[in-house]
Amino acid sequence: MILLSEEQAMLRDMAKNWTADRAPVAALRAIRGGGPGFDPALYADMAEMGWPAILVPESAGGVGLDLVSFGLIVEELGRNLVASPLLASAAGAASAFLLGDEGARRSPWLPKLAAGTSVGALAVDDGNHHHPGRLAATARAAGGGFVIDGRKRAVTEGGAADLLLVAALLDDGAPALFACPADAAGVEVAPLHRIDSRGAADISFTGVRLPADSLLGSGESYVDSVLDRVRALLAAEMLGGAAQAFDTTLDYLKTRVQFDRPIGSFQALQHRMADLYAEIVLARAAVYRALGTLDSGGPDPARQVSMAKAMAGDAFRAMARQMIQLHGGIGMTEEHDAGLYLKRAHVLDHQFGNAAFHRGRYARLLGI
Amino acid sequence: MTDGQEFRQVARDWIERNFPPSLKGGQFVIRHSREELAAIPADERLWKQRMGEKGWSTPTWPVAYGGGGLSLQQADILAEEMARAGAFNPIGGLGIMMLGPTLLEYGTEEQKRQHIPPIVRGELEWCQGFSEPGAGSDLAALRTRCDDMGDHFLVNGQKIWTSFAHLADWCFCLVRTDTSVKQQGITFLLIDMRTPGIDVRPIELINGVSHFCEVFLTDVRVPKANLVGRVNHGWEVAKRLLQHERSGLSARRNVANVEQGLAALARRYVGQDDEGRIRDGDLRARIVRLLMRQEAYRATLAQRGAELEAGLPGSVPMAALKNLGAGVAQELNELAVEILGVAGTGEAGAGFADDELEITSGWLYSKCLSIYGGSHEIQNNILAKRELGLPGA
Numbered sequence: 001m002i003l004l005s006e007e008q009a010m011l012r013d014m015a016k017n018w019t020a021d022r023a024p025v026a027a028l029r030a031i032r033g034g035g036p037g038f039d040p041a042l043y044a045d046m047a048e049m050g051w052p053a054i055l056v057p058e059s060a061g062g063v064g065l066d067l068v069s070f071g072l073i074v075e076e077l078g079r080n081l082v083a084s085p086l087l088a089s090a091a092g093a094a095s096a097f098l099l100g101d102e103g104a105r106r107s108p109w110l111p112k113l114a115a116g117t118s119v120g121a122l123a124v125d126d127g128n129h130h131h132p133g134r135l136a137a138t139a140r141a142a143g144g145g146f147v148i149d150g151r152k153r154a155v156t157e158g159g160a161a162d163l164l165l166v167a168a169l170l171d172d173g174a175p176a177l178f179a180c181p182a183d184a185a186g187v188e189v190a191p192l193h194r195i196d197s198r199g200a201a202d203i204s205f206t207g208v209r210l211p212a213d214s215l216l217g218s219g220e221s222y223v224d225s226v227l228d229r230v231r232a233l234l235a236a237e238m239l240g241g242a243a244q245a246f247d248t249t250l251d252y253l254k255t256r257v258q259f260d261r262p263i264g265s266f267q268a269l270q271h272r273m274a275d276l277y278a279e280i281v282l283a284r285a286a287v288y289r290a291l292g293t294l295d296s297g298g299p300d301p302a303r304q305v306s307m308a309k310a311m312a313g314d315a316f317r318a319m320a321r322q323m324i325q326l327h328g329g330i331g332m333t334e335e336h337d338a339g340l341y342l343k344r345a346h347v348l349d350h351q352f353g354n355a356a357f358h359r360g361r362y363a364r365l366l367g368i
Numbered sequence: 369m370t371d372g373q374e375f376r377q378v379a380r381d382w383i384e385r386n387f388p389p390s391l392k393g394g395q396f397v398i399r400h401s402r403e404e405l406a407a408i409p410a411d412e413r414l415w416k417q418r419m420g421e422k423g424w425s426t427p428t429w430p431v432a433y434g435g436g437g438l439s440l441q442q443a444d445i446l447a448e449e450m451a452r453a454g455a456f457n458p459i460g461g462l463g464i465m466m467l468g469p470t471l472l473e474y475g476t477e478e479q480k481r482q483h484i485p486p487i488v489r490g491e492l493e494w495c496q497g498f499s500e501p502g503a504g505s506d507l508a509a510l511r512t513r514c515d516d517m518g519d520h521f522l523v524n525g526q527k528i529w530t531s532f533a534h535l536a537d538w539c540f541c542l543v544r545t546d547t548s549v550k551q552q553g554i555t556f557l558l559i560d561m562r563t564p565g566i567d568v569r570p571i572e573l574i575n576g577v578s579h580f581c582e583v584f585l586t587d588v589r590v591p592k593a594n595l596v597g598r599v600n601h602g603w604e605v606a607k608r609l610l611q612h613e614r615s616g617l618s619a620r621r622n623v624a625n626v627e628q629g630l631a632a633l634a635r636r637y638v639g640q641d642d643e644g645r646i647r648d649g650d651l652r653a654r655i656v657r658l659l660m661r662q663e664a665y666r667a668t669l670a671q672r673g674a675e676l677e678a679g680l681p682g683s684v685p686m687a688a689l690k691n692l693g694a695g696v697a698q699e700l701n702e703l704a705v706e707i708l709g710v711a712g713t714g715e716a717g718a719g720f721a722d723d724e725l726e727i728t729s730g731w732l733y734s735k736c737l738s739i740y741g742g743s744h745e746i747q748n749n750i751l752a753k754r755e756l757g758l759p760g761a
Contacts (some may be wrong), residue, residue: 250758281692286660286663360656
């Protein structure tokens with residue numbers, strides 16, 4: 001934003017219609033309990049609409065739209081908890097190539113990611129917490145290429161990906177991203193069964209030999225710029241989740257009758273909703289400010305991404321908690337969607353830095 | 369060069385030529401007494417006069433009534449250039465924030481010609497005669513009586529929480545013209561505060577000073593030409609004016625001048641660690657949360673501004689903005705006074721620096737931000753009803 005172009009508004013409406021039509025929350029229920037963590041047919045739909053190619057420039061056969069446009073789509077997907085590798089692959093993996101060195105942008109992997117025929121996953125975190133500044137995985141230079149050793153924790157879409165973008169330290173200690181085929185010798189993928197039913201895996205790399213051109217880019221600012229795109233889009237996804245959790249709860253308050261009247265007529269609940277509404281308003285401004293700054297190349301993009309991720313994370317978690325509380329007993333049941341929002345909010349918060357991480361980063365960037 | 373760049377240069381040059389360097393880094397100061405008003409320094413008077421004549425005190429108001437006639441975009445550029453030069457708008461008050469925009473919309477041509485130019489130049493102070501002892505959050509319960517005497521109105525009653533009534537030249541006032549209905553029996557009048565029968569008594573607040581007053585009206589004669597809108601249609605005008613109030617209050621900077629310097633204040637009073645971070649980790653974390661909220665709040669204001677500029681309906685309701693703005697400002701003041709430690713416990717006199725006393729007083733005063741202009745709860749009622757469509761009790 002701040003103001004949507006006609007093209008952006010169309011894109012948002014298209015995403016809204018598509019999710020309503022093809023990917024209601026019931027679609028998430030259908031993939032629970034096994035499989036890759038998403039419905040390949042839905043991702044094929046997205047590929048047909050060109051979404052995996054959004055960030056790839058037209059000159060490279062992509063669609064060449066900006067992050068605000070991508071954010072609008074992701075926000076709509078977030079509303080219905082749509083399961084797909086779009087963010088991991090088309091934002092995360094694709095950006096590792098697009099923001100990487102000259103050769104990376106000509107990689108044969110990129111057209112496959114853009115077409116949705118390949119799925120890429122960012123394998124960054126070594127442990128339970130996000131610390132991209134202190135990686136443990138290493139990439140030793142050897143025989144004109146590299147040897148990767150390390151363990152990556154809870155890689156989003158790590159089970160379904162055929163390409164892993166591995167973060168490891170070069171011999172000089174600089175962090176770098178490598179393109180590693182998931183079937184390379186020495187790669188072991190152990191899928192995880194998580195509360196949000198989405199795909200993730202622990203992945204170990206033991207003496208994995210990669211050619212020289214697998215190095216896509218290096219340096220803290222490169223890795224951070226790739227991560228910041230994903231973080232900002234994760235914030236957009238959380239914003240969508242918060243907004244839908246709010247709307248669903250609001251509908252319930254208007255229809256649930258106790259003491260002979262809709263419970264939404266009680267002022268205590270009205271005020272709670274009004275306060276939550278204001279929090280979502282604030283988070284929305286933060287999210288689109290961050291995406292817009294990444295697009296425009298304006299000042300302090302990293303700080304604004306951290307603001308967006310922290311605030312959208314707080315808003316989604318607060319809203320999901322209240323979604324259950326305001327629904328009462330029915331909100332605690334497996335049958336109701338409220339639990340799905342709470343679980344997703346929790347998992348998303350921990351992807352590439354939770355709210356606390358991003359508050360710390362925001363403070364560091366402000367020098368306080 | 370784009371229009372924007374061109375205007376930026378124009379604004380920059382004008383500020384450079386007209387802004388007295390002695391005022392650099394200052395800000396709009398609210399005066400609480402006639403003595404303070406009389407003691408305004410010469411340079412500030414000059415700056416006020418120049419800004420008023422240029423119309424840039426109200427940059428977007430029509431030139432025909434003395435305003436600046438700028439677009440919202442140009443007004444933004446002007447604000448940026450003012451900030452860059454360390455300059456500020458020396459003219460404020462309720463005339464600019466509330467009455468002016470309302471009068472431009474609802475006033476007669478004569479009312480606009482009479483009242484808008486002095487507001488632009490900051491020559492006359494206005495006060496708001498809305499709240500009454502029995503009509504606070506439930507504003508439409510107001511009872512100040514207005515009788516039609518043929519060639520004039522006669523007003524009797526009492527107003528309370530009337531900001532700056534003791535300094536005001538004029539009052540925009542809600543009065544009751546029909547007791548058989550509630551909202552539909554209210555009329556909006558402009559009252560000259562020098563009219564016989566008006567008695568003003570200041571109210572002392574928890575921070576000692578205050579701009580709030582009680583106003584007693586006894587057989588006050590008001591000319592018919594001072595009616596805004598129609599008799600019994602004042603609620604409509606008042607609601608519009610309250611939107612301007614919410615917008616003005618939400619956009620207003622906080623009371624104490626600590627906004628820029630919260631981190632600096634913390635370093636000074638609490639100290640920093642070897643890495644230059646505020647020493648108290650808990651305090652630091654809360655400062656970060658607040659600064660983040662403040663930055664997001666400003667992004668929200670910018671979003672709304674851009675929408676209005678483009679002629680779109682605002683996607684962010686004013687009631688939400690008012691609550692968010694008040695919350696951010698109150699938290700800012702809470703942190704500031706906490707940072708001071710015991711230095712933030714002074715009421716007056718020796719042992720406390722002036723800026724410490726100002727922060728303490730500002731903190732106490734900031735408690736009213738979520739009460740005046742429609743309390744937090746009233747804003748939430750408005751949100752629940754209008755925005756969320758929740759049913760009435």
